[in-house]
Amino acid sequence: xxxxxxxxxxxxxxxxxxxxxxxxxxxxxxxxxxxxxxxxxxxxxxxxxxxxxxxxxxxxxxxxxxxxxxxxxxxxxxxxxxxxxxxxxxxxxxxxxxxxxxxxxxxxxxxxxxxxxxxxxxxxxxxxxxxxxxxxxxxxxxxxxxxxxxxxxxxxxxxxxxxxxxxxxxxxxxxxxxxxxxxxxxxxxxxxxxxxxxxxxxxxxxxxxxxxxxxxxxxxxxxxxxxxxxxxxxxxxxxxxxxxxxxxxxxxxxxxxxxxxxxxxxxxxxxxxxxxxxxxxxxxxxxxxxxxxxxxxxxxxxxxxxxxxxxxxxxxxxxxxxxxxxxxxxxxxxxxxxxxxxxxxxxxxxxxxxxxxxxxxxxxxxxxxxxxxxxxxxxxxxxxxxxxxxxxxxxxxxxxx
Numbered sequence: 001x002x003x004x005x006x007x008x009x010x011x012x013x014x015x016x017x018x019x020x021x022x023x024x025x026x027x028x029x030x031x032x033x034x035x036x037x038x039x040x041x042x043x044x045x046x047x048x049x050x051x052x053x054x055x056x057x058x059x060x061x062x063x064x065x066x067x068x069x070x071x072x073x074x075x076x077x078x079x080x081x082x083x084x085x086x087x088x089x090x091x092x093x094x095x096x097x098x099x100x101x102x103x104x105x106x107x108x109x110x111x112x113x114x115x116x117x118x119x120x121x122x123x124x125x126x127x128x129x130x131x132x133x134x135x136x137x138x139x140x141x142x143x144x145x146x147x148x149x150x151x152x153x154x155x156x157x158x159x160x161x162x163x164x165x166x167x168x169x170x171x172x173x174x175x176x177x178x179x180x181x182x183x184x185x186x187x188x189x190x191x192x193x194x195x196x197x198x199x200x201x202x203x204x205x206x207x208x209x210x211x212x213x214x215x216x217x218x219x220x221x222x223x224x225x226x227x228x229x230x231x232x233x234x235x236x237x238x239x240x241x242x243x244x245x246x247x248x249x250x251x252x253x254x255x256x257x258x259x260x261x262x263x264x265x266x267x268x269x270x271x272x273x274x275x276x277x278x279x280x281x282x283x284x285x286x287x288x289x290x291x292x293x294x295x296x297x298x299x300x301x302x303x304x305x306x307x308x309x310x311x312x313x314x315x316x317x318x319x320x321x322x323x324x325x326x327x328x329x330x331x332x333x334x335x336x337x338x339x340x341x342x343x344x345x346x347x348x349x350x351x352x353x354x355x356x357x358x359x360x361x362x363x364x365x366x367x368x369x370x371x372x373x374x375x376x377x378x379x380x381x382x383x384x385x386x387x388x389x390x391x392x393x394x395x396x397x398x399x400x401x
Contacts, residue, residue: 044174060186061097064154064179069099072168074156076100078110079144080118081152081183105157109135117141118153127173136160140169142176146184154179215251219244272307276314276332283315283322290329291318297336306399309379310334310343313372317345317395325349325393340381340400348392354385372397 047067061079068077081095098107109132117130121141131138137159144152154176158164164172222244226237267275277293284291314332321330327349335342358369369385372395376383381399 044171044178047175047178060179060182061095064175064182065097065099068154068156068172068175071171072156072164074100074158074164074168074172075162076105076110076157078114078155078157079152079179080114080155081144082150100157105135105137105159110139110157114139114141114155117155121153122150127176131160140164140172142173144176144180144183146180151180151183212251212254215247215254219247219251222247267308267311272302272311273334275311276318276334279315280318280330280332283319284330285322289322289327291332292330293332293334295334295336300336300341300401302341302399302401306341306379306381306401309375309381309399310341310397312375313383313395313397314343314345316372317393321345321347321349321393325351327392337401340398343395343397345395346392351387351389351391351393353389354387 047063050063050067061081065077065079068074068079077099079097081097113132113135117128117139118141120128120130121143125143125145127140127142129138129140137157139155139157141153141155143150144154154172156164156172222240226240226244230237269275270278273293273295280291280293318330318332321327325347327347330345330347333344333346335344354369372385373383376397376399379399381397383398384396385393386396387393
């Protein structure tokens with residue numbers, strides 16, 4: 001019995017060792033897979049952060065091809081981007097972004113080969129793999145597509161002895177989809193910037209026509225009258241020239257503000273709060289209106305786009321209040337919250353009907369309110385304006401950090 005018991009104990013011990021060894025081997029196999037998956041996620045997050053931080057939409061394709069080359073170790077990466085009017089890379093205007101050694105997979109070869117591959121990807125709307133036996137090379141091509149519109153094709157070229165791991169292939173496929181969304185968003189953002197620029201130019205043109213141009217015209221007429229009366233009534237001419245000189249000084253001040261408006265150097269020099277404070281001193285007449293600015297929360301660094309947006313909204317709101325509302329007080333408050341920056345501009349002036357003003361702005365009669373809303377939306381935020389005739393105005397802009 002003792003011998004059989006010992007044998008049974010040995011068998012149990014062997015079974016336990018086998019089970020432990022089996023589990024250890026399983027965990028050994030799973031550990032690299034989990035590590036590769038986490039690396040894939042980290043790489044995609046890195047690409048996302050780089051695209052989000054790009055200040056110029058033209059940087060996005062370079063970020064995509066750099067990421068594809070760096071993460072997969074592909075010998076050559078080629079990104080075809082099509083013109084808006086075409087679905088195939090057939091014209092010389094098509095953009096091509098390449099990463100990889102010039103000596104490896106010569107351009108004279110793949111430039112003739114890849115268009116056929118991209119045609120297949122676009123027509124079938126899915127990834128494909130093709131091999132060129134003569135060059136001992138293969139290509140993985142993935143679509144760069146938004147909804148039903150092809151923006152381009154992302155291609156990885158390798159020699160036949162170079163294989164990609166499963167997660168690297170997955171990364172390229174995901175990167176193709178991510179590139180499509182990023183490029184489309186970059187295009188929309190660029191269109192939004194052009195739209196804002198056009199509306200800003202239109203606003204400045206209208207204000208100059210209604211302000212400086214009218215003032216200079218009046219000054220010109222006044223000088224003509226003075227020239228005719230200088231010998232007949234020199235005393236009244238002298239008084240009139242004093243008035244004209246005062247009008248000219250006001251116009252010069254207005255022109256300086258337009259120049260500053262076009263190039264707000266104080267924003268970089270003084271920061272957001274400092275630049276708004278400087279503008280309050282410039283535009284608000286101290287003998288008639290009390291202007292103030294306050295900052296709440298812990299000061300934090302925000303993007304240049306968000307900072308410029310908040311500054312321009314504050315400047316526009318303050319300027320409109322001074323010109324049109326005749327307030328006694330104007331207050332500006334900047335609140336740095338944990339996930340957003342909020343700008344609040346309030347005045348106790350004459351106020352206005354928000355719905356009527358928005359209707360005029362949308363129809364093109366005026367451009368101010370529509371321009372403010374578009375500017376804040378382009379920075380990813382929201383704008384609310386609360387005002388009624390006789391009750392002042394409260395403007396609140398919030399931009400996520």
